[in-house]
Every structure is written in structure tokens, then in C-alpha cells.
Amino acid sequence: MEPSISSRTERAAAPRGLRGGWRWVVAIGVASVVLAAAALALARSPLFRVREVRVEGVTHGSPARIVRLAALSERESTLGLDVDAVRARIERDPWVERAEIDIDLPSTVTVRITERAPVATVNLGSGPVLVDAGGAIIAPGAGRGLPEIVLPPSRIGRVPDASSTAPGVSLGPIAGALAALPPEVRAGVVRAEVSASTGLELILRDGLRITYGQPREVAAKAEVLTRVLAWARGTGERIRAINVMAPSAPAVVLAP
Incomplete structure (x- = not known):
């Protein structure tokens, strides 16, 4: 008779395990939402807004032109900056062969220019x-x-x-x-x-x-x-x- 008792016990325990699994899923989902909200709040924080754009390597034209081409505003965050889009805008300048974009947290963007010779x-x-x-x-x-x-x-x-x-x-x-x-x-x-x-x-x-x-x-x-x-x-x-x-x-x- 003991095997049948053991079998009934296992079947009875299954729903409790299932309920525990759902609790983990819900907990992970809530944690993900909290982390996403925290990341969004951090990205919108004034601490990480673009405040300075440094330009290196320019000998033809002026660094100010590169800053204008980068088209960065103080409303943008260094945490969510689309570096590829910034690079593409700068490389439209015919003097620019390559542009490298570095982000120095919390609020500085450095643009390193390789010019065409x-x-x-x-x-x-x-x-x-x-x-x-x-x-x-x-x-x-x-x-x-x-x-x-x-x-x-x-x-x-x-x-x-x-x-x-x-x-x-x-x-x-x-x-x-x-x-x-x-x-x-x-x-x-x-x-x-x-x-x-x-x-x-x-x-x-x-x-x-x-x-x-x-x-x-x-x-x-x-x-x-x-x-x-x-x-x-x-x-x-x-x-x-x-x-x-x-x-x-x-x-x-x-x-x-």
C-alpha cells in the first residue's frame, strides 16, 4: 500500500510546485519592468545630457563645423546616443575620411577625425x-x-x-x-x-x-x-x- 500513498503525495505536491514556478515568472517580469523604468529614468537624468562635444584631428575647416554636423543637443543623453547616426552625419563632410565617436560619461562626446589628404x-x-x-x-x-x-x-x-x-x-x-x-x-x-x-x-x-x-x-x-x-x-x-x-x-x- 505504501507505493500508492507515495504516488498520491507526489500528485498532490505538483500544483504547489506549479504555483511556485508562476511566482518566479511574475517576480522576474516585475524586476524587468523595474529595471527598464530605472534605466529610462537614468537616461533622462540631467546628469547624462550632452553638455560638451570635443573635436580632435581637424586641420581643414573648423571644429565648429564638425559640431554642427554632429547635430547634438543638450536634450540628448549620452547613455542612449545613436553613435552610428552621429558618425554618418559627420562623414558627409568631404574632408572627413573617418570619424570615431567616444562617449566620456557623464556628459562629454569626443569626436576624432581622420581627414582625407x-x-x-x-x-x-x-x-x-x-x-x-x-x-x-x-x-x-x-x-x-x-x-x-x-x-x-x-x-x-x-x-x-x-x-x-x-x-x-x-x-x-x-x-x-x-x-x-x-x-x-x-x-x-x-x-x-x-x-x-x-x-x-x-x-x-x-x-x-x-x-x-x-x-x-x-x-x-x-x-x-x-x-x-x-x-x-x-x-x-x-x-x-x-x-x-x-x-x-x-x-x-x-x-x-
Whole structure:
């Protein structure tokens, strides 16, 4: 008879266990609501409202412009700030390559800017503009000391997007070829001419013409140019032209 008594006891205890489980569910739900309400109250607390926006890394324009682009108000909380949205607004500035947003509790937002560096200028029909190493147009300007990318007349003014001047002529590879040159070599380049027959040609300040070819193998071509120019300086040889279309077999024309 004892097994049947034990069985009845277990069946009788089950409802009490079930009621206990529901109490835990209710307790957890209440705790979640309380925590959510506390978090909301904390986020709305004046202690965590945005009171200061610091900007670092700006050399073109002004930090005030970055603050305006961030569009933060004192009504916003640092606890619930949409960092991605703030970053996207700031990166609309053509000078801004990347923006990093840090929150220093309780009330400070720090914006660290990485700016685009112009490597050349190009005239697309309405005056010169600055372009970066990726061919993106940064801003109008002549860019003192920067080489000028010279496009065929038929290509000027036909700009389907920020990095391409026309089908078959893209600013990105040309600007990338210039950016790959060592600074001391790039500083001597005054023009980068796009030719239908030879591709890219670089003209240096002393009149030296470099037949570059298609803007590919840019690292190898930059290394060859650097070595040939260093050889000319070391030996006193005067060079009239260099051809690096095939960087493994460069050709040099000496001045008479």
C-alpha cells in the first residue's frame, strides 16, 4: 500500500510546485519592468545630457563645423546616443575620411577625425578640385604644390560619380598611382597626363617625362622610378625620359 500513498503525495505536491514556478515568472517580469523604468529614468537624468562635444584631428575647416554636423543637443543623453547616426552625419563632410565617436560619461562626446589628404588636383570643367588617393573629390581648390591630373579634352565635364571622370578614365587609379610615389618623388611631379596611346605620363619640374602606362603595379613602378632617379643623382647623368610601362624592364633615355 505504501507505493500508492507515495504516488498520491507526489500528485498532490505538483500544483504547489506549479504555483511556485508562476511566482518566479511574475517576480522576474516585475524586476524587468523595474529595471527598464530605472534605466529610462537614468537616461533622462540631467546628469547624462550632452553638455560638451570635443573635436580632435581637424586641420581643414573648423571644429565648429564638425559640431554642427554632429547635430547634438543638450536634450540628448549620452547613455542612449545613436553613435552610428552621429558618425554618418559627420562623414558627409568631404574632408572627413573617418570619424570615431567616444562617449566620456557623464556628459562629454569626443569626436576624432581622420581627414582625407589631397594628392592631386584636376579640372573637370568648372575649375580645379582636390582629390584624395582614392580619387574622391574633396573640395574646390588649386592645391599649391600638388600635381595636376590632365584629362583628354573629350573627357572633361563628364562625371558620372565622384571618383570617375568618364567610362574608361577613372580618377581613382590615377590618384592611387601618384599616392604610391615616395613623397620626395611626388613633390617633383607637376602634371599627370592621361594619353590614349601611352596611358599615364608624369612630367617632373625639370621637364623629365615618365611614361607610366596603365596605373597598375603602382608599387613596383614607384620603386623603379625611385631607384632610377637616385642613380641619376648619384652618377650625375641627365635623364630626358623614363619608361616604366614594364617595371621589370624600365627604359631610360639620357639627355645629350
